[in-house]
Amino acid sequence: MSLASGWDTDRVKSVQDFSPSGLRAARDDRGMSQDDLAKAIGVTPNTVGRWERGKGAPSSRAFGVLVELLGVSPSRLLAPLSPDADLATLRTRAGLRQEDVAHRLAVQRSDISEMELGTSPMKEGWAVALHELYGVPLDRLARAREVTEAQWQARLGAKKVHRMSPAPPNDTSSS
Known part of the structure; x- marks a missing residue:
């Protein structure tokens, strides 16, 4: 063990x-x-x-x-599950690694990683399997998916804002 x-x-x-x-x-x-x-x-x-x-x-x-x-x-x-728990939190609370979930779903670990990052949607048919693997109701899994996607959108928005920020002006004045 x-x-x-x-x-x-x-x-x-x-x-x-x-x-x-x-x-x-x-x-x-x-x-x-x-x-x-x-x-x-x-x-x-x-x-x-x-x-x-x-x-x-x-x-x-x-x-x-x-x-x-x-x-x-x-x-x-575990402490009680937060309403803002994301998909990665549900997985780790179940004592599973991304590799474990990927093996059970017969997919690549990168598929699970992308789903947990919010960069790729949950594939059709995964919800029932994940609900059983994670030991949570389907509605709780759906909420975690929404939280994950919102986190991704927030990160994406922050990156866009950072890229769109104007560069500081060059100080060309002489003393």
Whole structure:
């Protein structure tokens, strides 16, 4: 059950809305120390301590291992879902990586990445599969898609405004 060594943490998004108190309670319920939990999932005891103090959050992969090891539902280790949660947040809360979702949908990881960035719409037929994978109602998935698309539009608008801003005038006056 340990995390694979050499895991590319630069490409892993930490689980948003992670509940430090939920982790501690679940660990205590299992009678595990921070050291026991750290050894079981392949991280340092300091990492588990940081998670429990809210100074970081596990990657989606580590989150999935925690859920399995502690024998709890993902919701036990999460704060309530924000109404402004985007598609990437739903995925990470489910303990999934983009690669996991792509494999289950039989598509490329880039398809999932583009959907989560809002640069590509959700493909026909994905909604039911994602609702099952993420464990959320279809209307919640639709809301996350709207949030994701709005975030993309805001980023796109900000880029357009930046490009359209006039260049500062050159000061050609002499002293």
